[in-house]
Amino acid sequence: MNMPKLANIFLSAFISCTLLASCSSDAQNKQSARSDTGKKGDQTKEEVLQPIDTAVYDSLMRKMANGDTTGKWPVKSKVYPKDGAILPYKRIVAYYGNLYSKNMGILGELPPKQMLARLDGEVKKWEKADPGTPVQPALHYIAVVAQGDGGKDGKYRFRMPEKQIDSVMTISRMRPNMIVFLDIQVSLSTIRDELPRLEKYLKLPNVHLGIDPEFSMKDGSRPGKRIGTYDAADINYCINYLGKLVKDNNLPPKVFVVHRFTKKMVTNSANIKPTREVQVVMHMDGWGEPELKKGTYRHFIYSEPVQFTGFKLFYKNDLKKAPNRLMTPDELVKLKPKPVYIQYQ
Known part of the structure; x- marks a missing residue:
């Protein structure tokens, strides 16, 4: 595959209401995650968490590898999660976006009830495609x-007000046991400056984290001019930060999603260290026709194993070139390894 061509295809960003959208070319469940069932005030109800059965966990990890014979998958690390882990017992199916813009993803494009009804439909498709x-x-x-605007501090990023994040939490409570990911695009800021600001939410048992290397502009470039990067050291910082929250607040493990669609977006990936408290998903975030997306997954996700994998589907951008269609759950469960995190934008 022509790597420069890949980068050119995927380097796509746009400004909407001065917000740069992240449209990156862009067994059995024996564990029970706690969920946010509280009302405003972020009160939660805890469920009884069953201990990890390592034999079941290993079996599910082999199932996820989907017959891979290279030795890459499942990842050999024997880091078993603490009680209450979501992965690999469940597959996460997520809707992505921002409430300020209809152009940044399905989450902000449709009214909440309509959006959730559509998500319900996708969930049913995945249950049918992989009933186990x-x-x-x-x-x-x-x-x-x-x-696209530097703002007062010249960091080219906009922190959502808490009332907006609270709105997402309220929407999540319209479905039982729904979880929430908060995603960070640092631009010219740093993950060390941005992550702690979300701590009050990350202390909740049903809130997890995503970070986007595409918009981590370590060279001082404006976001959207080129593709950014994170090193394993940045990712391990997030893992350790989340891990401390899990330990200090007696939480179930956090799921941590890292977007990726080029090699340079994540450097030294072999040094990334998942822990009992944090489950790491390397998420294929590129858009395009099915064969191109599968190639990106093979080159940048499959080839550099970390722990779990994800795959992103774009309701609009994936339709731009022939065969002008979204990949289906039936197709995606044939990948090696099977992605256990699916995101729709």
Whole structure:
């Protein structure tokens, strides 16, 4: 595959209301995650968490590898999660976006009831395609957004006000046991400056994290001019930060999603260290026709194993070139490894 061509195809960003959208070319469930069932005030109800059965966990990880014979999958690390882990017991199916813009994803494009009804439909498709794997619905909200304006501090990012994040939490409660991801696009800021600002939400048992290397502009470029990058050191910082929250607040493990569609977006991936408290998903975030997307998954996700994998589907951008269609759950469950995190934008 022509790597420069890949980068050119995927380097796509646009400004909407000064917000730069992240349209990146862009067994059985024996674990029970706690969920946010509280009302405003972020009160939660805890479920009884069953201990990890390592034999079941290993069996599910082999199932996820989907017959891979290279030795890459399942990942050999024997890091078993603490009680209450979502992965690999369930597959997460998430809707992505931002409430300020209809152009940044399905989460902000449709009114909540209509959006959730459509997500319900996708969940049913995944349950049919892989009936042995329960589906965990999720909302993936961009809480720090790369933008075309530098702002007062010249960091080219817009932090969502808490009332907007609270709105997403309220929407999530319209479905039982729904989880939420808060996504960070740092631009010219740093993950060390942005992540702690979301701590009050990440202390909740049903809130998880996503970060987008595409908009981590370590060279000082404006977001959208080129593709950004994170190193394993940045990713491990997030893992350790989340891990401390899990330990200090007696939470179930966090799921941590890292977007990726080029090699340079994540450097030194072999040094990324998942822990008992944090489950790491390397998420294929590129758009295009099915064969191109499968190639991106093979080159940048499959070839550099970390722990779990994800796959993104774009309701609009994936239709731009022949055969002008979205990949289906039936197709995606044939991948090696099977993605256990699916995101729709």
